[in-house]
Amino acid sequence: MTTDKSLSHMIDEVRGLVADLHPRPRRLRVRAGEFDLEMEWPDEPEATSLPPAQVVAVEPAGPAPDSTTVAIESPLVGHFFRSPEPGADPFVAPGDVVQEGQVVAIVEAMKLMNRITAPGPGRVVRILPADGDVVEYGQQLILLEPDESARMEIAS
Structure with missing residues (x-):
């Protein structure tokens, strides 16, 4: 259900953005998080209202997250960066073990590095956006496989 809700939200957002464009594009492709969305409008003379878009293809950009994974979500809208500065090593890579509170990425918003x-x-397990991608509030950034044994050691 969350996937359907996210997809519906994405389609509504794209329609809203396209409605403000003049001239209107004939075809648009958007990739956000786990979605790859392609929308196409019929060839028609410019009308006073935007005709409904037809969804041509919607495919997951990768495998669906496992129910045992935990998603680290973006707390704000901004640009996603895997490393502290251009050319530096990334904070984390798939397969790396992380501890609670460890920096795993940066989201830049209004020149502030969050x-x-x-x-x-x-x-x-997986890093979803590419380095430099624009991410939305609540968008999944990184999937983690929790280490319950490490959690128990820290708690005791």
Whole structure:
């Protein structure tokens, strides 16, 4: 259900953005998080209202997250960066083990670098956006496989 809701929200957002464009594009492709959306409008003379878009193709950009994974979500809208500066090593890569509070990425918003941290110990399964991608509030950034044994050690 969350996927359907996210997809519906994405389609509504794209329609809203396109409605303000003059001239209107004939075809548009958008990739956001796990979605790859392609929309196409019929060839018609410019009308006073925007005809409904037809969704041509909607495919997950990768495998669906496992129910055992925990998603680190973006707390704000901005540009996603995997490393502290251009050319530097990334904070984390798939397969890396992270600890609670460890910086795993940065989201830049209005020239402010916002540190994204791991909510708990675990192993990085997948990094969803590409370096430099614009991310939305609540968009999944990184999937972690929680390490319950590490959590128990920290708690005791």
